[in-house]
Amino acid sequence: MPVPSSEGVLSGVVYLGIAGWAEGIAPRELLVLYSFALAGLTIGLFPSRKLFTTYAREINEGVTRDTYVMPRRHVVFCVAVMIVMSVASFALTRA
DSSP states (O other): OOOOOHHHHHHHHHHHHHHTSSTTOOHHHHHHHHHHHHHHHHHHTGGGHHHHHHHHHHHHTTOOOSOOOOOHHHHHHHHHHHHHHHHHHHHHHHO
16 A cells, blocks of 8 residues: 655645635645644654564564554653644644
């Protein structure tokens, strides 16, 4: 399954804003929201980088697992950072 590029996702977000899917939100505000969400996801996944590297090496070596466990604190941190960045982008566009 192909992974969409950042430019493709960004174009889709802008199209949804222009098409009226996100009523009351200008395309410029959607760009700010998208960029803040991408930065928040990058920061939020930072503590899990070693775990993802280990899983990637195992997959390349042919090791399969039933589940790939993610520590709860990593998930909470990622969600918290995403919420903070979303609120920050909203505050930035409304100021």
